[in-house]
Amino acid sequence: MTTGADCRVAFADTLIELAANDPRIVAVVNDSVGSSNLRGFRTRFPDRLVNVGIAEQNLVGVSAGLAGAGLMPFTCGASCFLTGRALEQVKADLAYSRHNVKLCGMSSGMAYGELGPTHHSIEDLAWTRAIAGMTVIVPADPIETVQAVRAAAAMAGPVFLRISRMGVPAVHDDAYRFAIGRAAQLRRGDDVTLIATGVLVHRVLEAADALSRDGIEATVLNMATIRPLDREAVVAAARRGPIVTAEEHTVVGGLGSAVAEVVVETHPVRMRMLGVPGVFAPTGSSHFLLEHFGLTASGIATAARDLLRDGR
């Protein structure tokens, strides 16, 4: 079992740092000050934290209005409710209206584990990436979280930032430079490309190590931006050979689908899409569920081996 840093800490520290220099920044929450790790923000900027209560549709609508007033809301809540409950507000009030709101989906994926499918947010990438004008970012570790928050603030327009509460080890070093829409190549190999996002990136790196011990060399891409997708990186991967995608999300409509959309139109190759296979998860912790669905280093390595064997 891997432990590491909770990306919410890097998120909140960066938000405070940005807010100190940018008076447009406000945090907007739905009774989620604690779960969004914003107590520090509230202490520092008590009048720049807006709590609309347990009311997500209102949360996103109010955020649109605040943006219309010239502010830059960072709107934070559990990802499942922030996206699912307020999806039409996200579409009409943020994306279609092109309002400068940063939606910060906390405890995304299956981070809420035992709290069950109502609290899992494994459809949020499919939902948000289907909407025109949305930028969708999934940081893989605290270093990337810091830069993703800064990049979201630096651009105009709606962004969905998907933040986990699962501890993850660092996959990037301080020299790393995140750019919206650009995949990061973390490893180079010619046999197969493993593309992952968010908390699965470090597991995919471990899978690549395991494959290498068997003489299979993998390229590993961290696809931190789901929309706009780095098409060039996907095409280059397809030209090299088969592709395995891994995401803490349903396999319907997320990273794997986004990659496949590019692959089938440009350079069709065999793919394996790893994720939650279109079911509601059983009871279990986030770590248990990742294992249950084969989203472990060994599960990913096995899928890559199977793909290479079947594909030849």
Place this chain on the structure above:
Amino acid sequence: MVHRARMGHPGGDLSAADILAVLYFHVLRIDPARPDDAGRDRFVLSKGHASASLYATLALRGFFSEDLLTTYMRPLSSLNGHPDRNKVPGVEANTGPLGHGLPIAVGLALGARLTQGTWRTFVLTGDGELQEGSNWEAAMAAGQFGLDGLTLIVDRNRLQQGDTTENTVTLDPLADRLRSFGWAVVEVDGHDVGTLVATFEALPAAAGRPTAIVAQTIKGRGVSFIENRVEWHHRVPTDGEMALALGELRDPS
């Protein structure tokens, strides 16, 4: 259960426990041997985070073995952190996202009318939960349809996840608000079993209107150091706190 699972919502479990006990042991016309009986009274726990209280009540009422309670939130257990009607006998709705139970209950009550069913429908919401607009859409519909087979119980413990309800988004005057939506409203002490029983026996509070019982409760009721403390919304007791809590609950003084 929360102590064993290292997770859960003890404050909201305890504020709802007396209401659940009265409903399941006195009010609801239900048969644990036939949980799918078409004519059964329907109870929807809208504040699904109080799952531990619901499961314990269902087990004691005979819907399943008390042994199952030890599996609460364990891998592959049917007792998820939020209730699943397809896995747990006696559960009527898959709640967890707040603001879903009342609309479902309106449908169940309206369904009884449309199918000449004889069941009554009950739904328990939190108070913070009423900040969700969906409740007020459902409340308007229930008033419009004059659903006197529907009873809403509000667990009015005045706390939500991060603060008091009134410091967050005020709900008062709650009874007046509900009345203005066409409801008959009764305010009771949500821990006074006798009053609860009498209130339920007198349903509907007004013919041709849905009834809302605003139950004044104490979040964390029964355990001195949990009562009225917002952090216990989802804190887990240590072993020492657990022993103290059990002592207080066994021997209230």
